[in-house]
Amino acid sequence: MNLTELNRIATAMVVSGKGILAADESSGTIKKRFDAIGVDSTEGNRRDYREMLFRSTEAMSQYISGVILYDETIWQDAKDGTPLVKLIEQSGAIPGIKVDEGTQALPMCPGELVTVGLDRLAERLKKYYERGARFAKWRAVIDIGSGIPSMTAISVNAHALARYAALCQAAQIVPIVEPEVLMDGDHDIDRCYEVTTRVLNETFQELRVQRVALEGMVLKPNMAISGKKCAKQAPIEEVAEKTIRLLRACVPAAVPGIAFLSGGQSDEEATAHLNAMHKLGPLPWGLTFSYGRALQAAPQKAWSGKAENVAAGQRAFSHRARMNGLASKGEWQSSLEKKAA
Numbered sequence: 001m002n003l004t005e006l007n008r009i010a011t012a013m014v015v016s017g018k019g020i021l022a023a024d025e026s027s028g029t030i031k032k033r034f035d036a037i038g039v040d041s042t043e044g045n046r047r048d049y050r051e052m053l054f055r056s057t058e059a060m061s062q063y064i065s066g067v068i069l070y071d072e073t074i075w076q077d078a079k080d081g082t083p084l085v086k087l088i089e090q091s092g093a094i095p096g097i098k099v100d101e102g103t104q105a106l107p108m109c110p111g112e113l114v115t116v117g118l119d120r121l122a123e124r125l126k127k128y129y130e131r132g133a134r135f136a137k138w139r140a141v142i143d144i145g146s147g148i149p150s151m152t153a154i155s156v157n158a159h160a161l162a163r164y165a166a167l168c169q170a171a172q173i174v175p176i177v178e179p180e181v182l183m184d185g186d187h188d189i190d191r192c193y194e195v196t197t198r199v200l201n202e203t204f205q206e207l208r209v210q211r212v213a214l215e216g217m218v219l220k221p222n223m224a225i226s227g228k229k230c231a232k233q234a235p236i237e238e239v240a241e242k243t244i245r246l247l248r249a250c251v252p253a254a255v256p257g258i259a260f261l262s263g264g265q266s267d268e269e270a271t272a273h274l275n276a277m278h279k280l281g282p283l284p285w286g287l288t289f290s291y292g293r294a295l296q297a298a299p300q301k302a303w304s305g306k307a308e309n310v311a312a313g314q315r316a317f318s319h320r321a322r323m324n325g326l327a328s329k330g331e332w333q334s335s336l337e338k339k340a341a
């Protein structure tokens with residue numbers, strides 16, 4: 001393992017002014033997104049949509065540091081025969097790959113999930129590296145509800161995240177470690193804070209046990225935020241203040257960077273929260289975005305599967321990427337939000 005190189009890549013992924021595009025929707029998830037805009041989820045449409053994003057020159061070269069791909073996408077070529085991975089590299093962004101294989105019910109723990117995909121992961125990583133991937137992603141899912149999460153679910157998911165991270169580093173690939181505490185319930189922000197604290201502490205404990213080099217990884221956490229169905233939604237400043245307090249307590253300074261998931265927040269909320277956190281610096285790590293929905297909802301709508309809408313889709317993507325790029329420096333203002341398409 002070349003830790004200097006892993007650290008160089010991890011640092012580039014969270015460089016100020018840029019963030020990560022999470023375009024790693026599995027086939028089931030992208031179908032849901034396409035259903036919402038009335039587009040058939042065919043291999044060709046998935047390719048055309050992602051090609052549109054990766055050819056968005058302004059967004060990709062100025063505001064996107066890396067792209068997380070799904071297995072299908074990393075092997076796909078653009079319409080002109082150029083591998084999609086090459087388009088990403090040519091823009092100056094780093095290609096990455098989602099390597100988990102989704103979730104399964106966790107035995108003995110009703111309603112809880114464990115992420116799977118460790119079998120043959122070492123061989124898969126080797127092939128992904130040869131194709132150009134320089135980082136990977138594995139997402140664990142922790143739900144908050146009555147009597148959950150159990151310590152069992154937190155512990156087995158942390159163990160798998162650390163196993164994955166160690167295998168990545170041995171393959172010279174930077175692991176994005178994503179323990180997502182869902183914001184789906186009616187819990188308040190303090191319950192999210194408490195559960196996320198337990199999850200992050202357990203995750204870093206497992207990373208240490210399994211000898212993962214913290215300098216060669218990126219953390220992708222949720223924010224400390226109210227559940228979507230909670231009657232009292234915490235304001236932007238409270239989300240920022242509690243998230244930073246939590247991360248300072250749980251994330252060692254050796255970690256080069258933290259890149260948030262958006263988790264179902266609106267586009268503008270995800271941007272405003274990141275921006276507000278940068279008002280609370282200086283921070284010991286790079287702090288940016290690794291958004292899926294909060295970067296893609298607008299371009300998906302603008303594109304709607306029509307070739308004549310590609311330019312509008314790219315404008316919508318560039319706008320969101322620029323807004324989040326500014327937020328990653330604390331330079332965003334709500335007045336900059338305007339209809340992009």
Ligand code: 5MM
Binds near residue numbers: 025068292
């Ligand atoms: C883009 O969505 C990713 C893949 O989800 P599935 O495996 O369920 O298809 C997801 O892992 C994503 O990278 C993160 O959750 C962040 O995305 P959001 O939309 O929460 O910003």
